[in-house]
Amino acid sequence: MYQLLIADDELDERMLVKYLLKEYEDDINITEAANGKMAVSLLQKQHFDILISDIEMPFINGIDLATKAKELYPDIEIMFFSGFDDFNYVRNALSLHAVNYILKPINQTEFHESLSEILKRLDSKTIEFTKSEKYIEDHFHDTTDFCPEDSAADTTPTLEDSNLLGEIKTAIRESDTEALRNTVMHFIDKYSKLGNVSHMYIRYMCTSVLQALLSCQSDGKDRFDSVVRQVYYYKHFSDISSLIEEYLDAACESLEKELPNQSYAVTQTIKFIEQHYNEDISLTTLADLVFLSPNYLSNIFAKETGSTINxxxxxxxxxxxxxxxxxxxxxxxxxxAKVGFSNTSYFCKKFQEAYAATPDAYRQVNSSYENTQE
Structure with missing residues (x-):
């Protein structure tokens, strides 16, 4: 489905264009902007395949808007419409490769002819792009091997990306949905801002992330091939990132269903503390006991008990x-000393905080012994 942005400060004109686009509703998703400034803001937040813009608008006119759109998305298709039959506007429009320039009032036939031309060009670009399917067959036919030796020159992850993939796999192994979501969203944010990286490398990294996310689902291996093809069929990173977010949500949902396993880890931690409270207990010792990272154990312990481990x-x-x-x-x-405090003064301070009395005062009120001694 193609993303289309209508920019016009006149509501009636936007409504007319939306009406004319009604027959394309299965192929086009429509977004509206009431002026050029709003349109630029929308363009900066998401990708659009088609821009239909008035020329005379407040804040930013259509020509400047189209210039910005071309900077962000060089392949964007642009259609202008304006009430001004001015050659200078037409010349500027042509310089932006906006071959579709329609005068107001909009003629329905002319509009449909122009849009059909745009859709044909977009479709032809998509068909050309999907020829990369051969790359998929050559390099991703084996779902158990993401980096065959013959493609290592093109797709060897950087050290930073290798660490990132490792963090994703660790979060999945530990069912740490918060860390998983943060790491994957960091990955998406990173590559949404990089414009000088090979598109094949980006797609490779995306398939690596998706493979990890699919491992959370019972039918993940069976679905992997079709997911990879989606990655290589998509033209824009925004579409690929949406796919990753979809599988991220599914992965987190699957992991959250396994929360009882986390309770087992917390239960074992509590049991160990109860039995060894008088010893020097480190977070690392507890984490090793339940095969989790110290940070993750701290997080789930706090969530389930409402208290830090210390x-x-x-x-x-x-x-x-x-x-x-x-x-x-x-x-x-x-x-x-018997209960694990090496400093008596510190023990007395914490005892008083917990029981609103010093150990001596507490003993005087509660002791079953008549004679106590220090």
Whole structure:
């Protein structure tokens, strides 16, 4: 489906053009702009295949708008319409390769003839582009091997991109949907701004990202070939990025269904803390225990318990300490060391924060021993 932008400050004229485009609704998606400035803003946000513009508009006129459109998208097709039968306008329009210039009031037959010419040119460009299918057959016939030796010269990922792909795979392995979404969107943002990179390299990277995302789905391998062909059939990165976002959403949805597995990791972490609270417990030790990265374990632990791991360890130690303060006559310094605090002063401070009383005061009120000692 081709993306078409109508730019005209007159609502009636925009409505007329939309009416004339009604018979093309299966082939064209229409967006409107009420002036040239708004049109430029839209062009900067997404790709358009066709621009239909009035020439006389507020803020930015049609000629300047078309010049900007050509800078952003050299292949964009442009149709002007204007109430001014002025040769200078026509000459400027022709200099922008806008061979379609229609005078107002718009003649329906002339409009359809001009648009048909534009669509034929766009279709021919698309047909030419899809000849790259041979590249797909030669380099992507094996879904288990993304980088055959004979194509390494063209598609060897840079170190930065290799790391990025590694981050995507790690996020998938750890079911970290937040990291996955952030990394993939960073990839999309990066290549939406790069204009001096081989289109084959970009497509290769996109298929690599899509292969990783498809691994989250049971039928991913079966769907891979058709997805790759979509990547190579698309003319514009905006279309490819939309495809990636679609599969990103599907991947995140699949991973989120596996959240109970994350709870198992948190449960095992809590169990270990309960059993080893008096030891020096590092985040790395806990992460290795449940085969997750330290950062990811921290994130899911906080989400599921509402507490950081360090705070949870400290709360367990203080609960154990409160029991010892209440039910034994051990020295406070010994209790601090027994539950894992190396600094007695720090222990007393945290105990008071948790129980609104110093260990001594807490013992006096709650102890089952009449005689306590320090």
């Amino acid at each position: 705070k949870y360890i400290r709360s367990v130690r203080l609960k154990k300490a409160a029991t010892l303060v209440k039910n034994t006559n051990m020295k406070i310094s010994d209790i601090a």
